Amino acid sequence: MQFLIDNLVVYFPFPFIYPEQYEYMKNLKQTFDQKGISTLEIPPTSRKSTALLSLYLSYKKQYPEIGKLIYCTRNIYQTQQILEELKLIIQIRKKEFHQENDILAIGVSSRRNLCVNQELFQENDAQSFENRCLNLTCLQNRKKYSQDQTTSVCSFYENFIRQENEDLFELPKGVYSIEDVRKIATQRKICSYFWTHRLISKADILVVNYRYILDPKLDSIVCDKLDQNAIIFYDDAHNIDEDCTEVTSIHLDLEILRNASKKVKEIRTKIELEDDLKEDFEKEYEFLLEGIIKKQEILKFESKQEKQMDIEENQEEKEHIKDIENTIADNFMPDPLFPGDIVEEPVPGSIRRPLHYLHNLYRVIDYLKNKCHPGKSNTGRKGLFINERIKKGEANQTSVKSIRTYQLTDELFSKIQVPIYPLRFYPKRFQLLLRTLKVNNKKLFSSIELVTNFLSLVSTYDQGFEIIIEYDQNTTRSLQLVCLDASLCFGRQLSSKFDRVILTSSHFSPLDFYAKILRFKPLISKSIPMVLMRKSIFAMIATKGNDQSSITTKFDVLQDPTAVRNYGNLLVDLAEIVPDGIICCFPSFKYMENIVHIWNQFGLLNKILEHKLIFSETEDLLSSSFVVENFKHACDIGRGGVLLCLTRGRIARNGGVENLTNHYSRCTILFGVPYADTQSVHVKDKLEYLGDFYQIKEVDYLNFDAMRNVSHFLSNIVSRKNDYGFVIFADKRFNRKDKLDLLPVWFSPFLSENFLNLSTDHCKQYSLQFFREMSVQITQVEQIGKSILSQSNLEKQKKI
Numbered sequence: 017m018q019f020l021i022d023n024l025v026v027y028f029p030f031p032f033i034y035p036e037q038y039e040y041m042k043n044l045k046q047t048f049d050q051k052g053i054s055t056l057e058i059p060p061t062s063r064k065s066t067a068l069l070s071l072y073l074s075y076k077k078q079y080p081e082i083g084k085l086i087y088c089t090r091n092i093y094q095t096q097q098i099l100e101e102l103k104l105i106i107q108i109r110k111k112e113f114h115q116e117n118d119i120l121a122i123g124v125s126s127r128r129n130l131c132v133n134q135e136l137f138q139e140n141d142a143q144s145f146e147n148r149c150l151n152l153t154c155l156q157n158r159k160k161y162s163q164d165q166t167t168s169v170c171s172f173y174e175n176f177i178r179q180e181n182e183d184l185f186e187l188p189k190g191v192y193s194i195e196d197v198r199k200i201a202t203q204r205k206i207c208s209y210f211w212t213h214r215l216i217s218k219a220d221i222l223v224v225n226y227r228y229i230l231d232p233k234l235d236s237i238v239c240d241k242l243d244q245n246a247i248i249f250y251d252d253a254h255n256i257d258e259d260c261t262e263v264t265s266i267h268l269d270l271e272i273l274r275n276a277s278k279k280v281k282e283i284r285t286k287i288e289l290e291d292d293l294k295e296d297f298e299k300e301y302e303f304l305l306e307g308i309i310k311k312q313e314i315l316k317f318e319s320k321q322e323k324q325m326d327i328e329e330n331q332e333e334k335e336h337i338k339d340i341e342n343t344i345a346d347n348f349m350p351d352p353l354f355p356g357d358i359v360e361e362p363v364p365g366s367i368r369r370p371l372h373y374l375h376n377l378y379r380v381i382d383y384l385k386n387k388c389h390p391g392k393s394n395t396g397r398k399g400l401f402i403n404e405r406i407k408k409g410e411a412n413q414t415s416v417k418s419i420r421t422y423q424l425t426d427e428l429f430s431k432i433q434v435p436i437y438p439l440r441f442y443p444k445r446f447q448l449l450l451r452t453l454k455v456n457n458k459k460l461f462s463s464i465e466l467v468t469n470f471l472s473l474v475s476t477y478d479q480g481f482e483i484i485i486e487y488d489q490n491t492t493r494s495l496q497l498v499c500l501d502a503s504l505c506f507g508r509q510l511s512s513k514f515d516r517v518i519l520t521s522s523h524f525s526p527l528d529f530y531a532k533i534l535r536f537k538p539l540i541s542k543s544i545p546m547v548l549m550r551k552s553i554f555a556m557i558a559t560k561g562n563d564q565s566s567i568t569t570k571f572d573v574l575q576d577p578t579a580v581r582n583y584g585n586l587l588v589d590l591a592e593i594v595p596d597g598i599i600c601c602f603p604s605f606k607y608m609e610n611i612v613h614i615w616n617q618f619g620l621l622n623k624i625l626e627h628k629l630i631f632s633e634t635e636d637l638l639s640s641s642f643v644v645e646n647f648k649h650a651c652d653i654g655r656g657g658v659l660l661c662l663t664r665g666r667i668a669r670n671g672g673v674e675n676l677t678n679h680y681s682r683c684t685i686l687f688g689v690p691y692a693d694t695q696s697v698h699v700k701d702k703l704e705y706l707g708d709f710y711q712i713k714e715v716d717y718l719n720f721d722a723m724r725n726v727s728h729f730l731s732n733i734v735s736r737k738n739d740y741g742f743v744i745f746a747d748k749r750f751n752r753k754d755k756l757d758l759l760p761v762w763f764s765p766f767l768s769e770n771f772l773n774l775s776t777d778h779c780k781q782y783s784l785q786f787f788r789e790m791s792v793q794i795t796q797v798e799q800i801g802k803s804i805l806s807q808s809n810l811e812k813q814k815k816i
């Protein structure tokens with residue numbers, strides 16, 4: 017169908033459009049027309065990707081100057097889905113509207129997903145795969161190859177570098193999935209990973225993992241090739257604050273620190289012993305004296321060196337010079353700081369000489385290694401650990417404490433007299449050192465890279481970060497730099513870089529809370545209502561058992577055995593009534609394990625097993641995915657299943673829930689409010705930080721965070737317009753305004769006032785009634801004009 021939004025002609029690939037899609041497109045268009053950040057909550061079942069892609073293609077047709085569309089996804093599966101959907105839309109546009117495609121769309125992914133060299137697939141895990149690839153493509157190795165043909169290199173990469181004919185790198189307009197690109201690269205015998213990077217600047221639509229946009233360390237791959245005009249579409253943005261803090265967090269442990277010490281020693285010895293290097297280091301010193309070192313400068317410096325070598329030694333080396341940029345662009349150690357914070361100043365004198373630098377680095381690493389032994393650290397200067405929080409882990413006797421970044425830098429200065437300001441230059445200085453030593457495989461030195469990044473962040477940001485130290489009685493387990501302030505990354509990587517950013521999710525309430533914690537003023541902030549033919553989502557809050565005693569997970573199971581029994585009885589009743597799948601969500605592993613144990617003692621598990629099989633999430637991601645597959649199988653073959661999982665667990669976090677739609681989630685029971693663990697040192701610090709810098713009360717953040725995890729499951733209750741399912745919020749605390757106000761706006765109409773304070777018995781009765789009503793199927797014809805609109809319906813609606 018074809019219609020107008022203002023003066024824009026929209027070619028929509030289907031004969032019917034959902035009212036939500038139309039509404040969504042109107043808001044998207046407004047964001048395209050103007051500039052700013054829009055937050056859009058759109059109900060599940062709305063088919064938002066189709067709406068976005070159709071609108072963008074139509075907009076691009078009418079206004080070709082519009083920027084590239086960058087679609088941020090969470091995983092490779094979603095990337096593939098979006099590209100397939102785009103292919104379909106373009107196909108229909110051609111067939112129905114005779115619109116020739118003038119768009120190039122590609123997906124950007126990791127080496128492992130894009131590699132076409134079968135040799136590398138012998139590597140078992142992702143890390144060794146990456147290391148092997150870096151080894152084969154590093155300049156040093158490739159130079160060795162030019163003298164000794166027995167050295168292993170990647171033939172696909174070599175071909176890619178040697179292609180004189182630039183046409184081979186071109187792609188006709190069209191949509192290319194990861195698989196398509198790999199196929200073509202295999203035919204042309206070139207490396208598809210590096211080829212994809214070349215295509216980025218030519219593509220009109222890029223489908224990328226969100227990390228490519230948020231992580232400053234990955235800027236050189238995608239962001240540096242984009243201009244301000246690009247439109248960032250961030251899907252499933254309900255966890256964007258956590259994504260932002262995650263990309264800037266760094267984890268160090270004793271093994272990493274020991275390895276870094278070893279490597280620093282190795283480099284030192286190399287420099288001391290090899291006289292040939294002296295001249296190179298003199299040049300490097302002069303170069304540093306000249307002033308600022310930027311990536312481009314280092315490239316120039318290196319090419320200068322290479323060129324000299326060429327003339328003197330080997331004419332064939334010239335071939336390699338033209339690809340220095342290619343290799344380096346990828347192997348270049350990225351700066352961990354956000355672009356706006358990178359200091360454009362000369363490298364301080366104290367670290368210009370390589371041995372001085374390495375000496376300081378060695379001492380800092382040594383200090384970090386000893387840092388957190390409880391006996392040693394606590395003997396420090398009085399007052400250093402004023403803000404220290406300590407938590408004793410019960411099971412493995414580990415303790416956790418946190419300190420602020422400035423406390424660590426204070427210590428470094430006072431105890432080992434390492435100047436603080438130069439620490440921020442450590443990653444850059446290390447890059448240059450490796451360049452001078454002509455080491456290109458940065459992965460060999462990844463431990464030093466982590467440490468220098470850690471030091472750079474610690475010395476640059478004295479607010480917004482904390483260091484969490486985990487140790488047991490004798491040894492340090494880890495030292496983790498954790499970001500507390502999501503707005504730091506959001507501001508630097510998104511809002512200040514791009515004119516148009518669209519954040520969207522099916523559960524994004526309350527929209528203004530996100531704007532507050534990310535510190536932006538939205539252009540549009542809208543929650544689109546859900547339009548269904550009938551009330552096919554049914555929600556109830558169970559506040560009491562049949563015996564009228566309150567039900568809640570507020571207390572430990574042993575403290576509240578009546579609630580445990582009432583919860584069990586509710587599940588037994590529902591297992592009998594509900595067809596196919598029931599999903600039960602618990603606030604913590606400990607609670608889930610204990611309650612299941614007691615249900616077993618009461619004989620309730622056997623009663624459930626009479627109707628359905630029981631599956632339970634485990635602490636391991638891989639085995640949890642088998643659990644989900646088996647649960648689905650039980651539902652598919654008609655045996656039915658009950659899936660016991662965590663509301664904020666691995667299955668929920670890793671996309672496991674998205675597949676549990678239709679008959680797999682006819683009923684969802686939320687046992688308890690899934691608050692974050694307020695005993696956790698990190699959570700305590702975060703709450704304190706939000707209070708101090710954002711004036712957000714602890715209780716408000718905890719409620720927001722708990723309810724967004726709950727809402728994740730609500731988005732799965734129905735996945736199609738004629739789907740149906742119900743949800744029971746089984747905890748009296750859900751029946752409070754501070755929780756109800758945080759439900760997604762589209763969901764609230766499904767929770768009527770009469771169902772806010774029910775007993776488990778009532779829940780059973782209403783569920784029975786609900787399934788009877790839903791057993792009547794609705795046809796597409798009945799939906800037309802209501803939950804789906806034809807062209808004439810749309811025109812009529814617009815006139816109204």
Ligand SMILES: Nc1ncnc2c1ncn2[C@@H]1O[C@H](COP(=O)(O)OP(=O)(O)OP(=O)(O)O)[C@@H](O)[C@H]1O
Binds near residue numbers: 030032061067101104
């Ligand atoms: N108006 C429509 N009529 C018929 N089919 C449609 C319509 N819109 C989208 N679809 C189809 O529905 C499927 C899913 O669409 P899409 O990829 O847009 O959904 P999504 O964005 O992943 O999901 P959500 O519904 O959660 O927004 C696709 O196969 C698409 O072609």
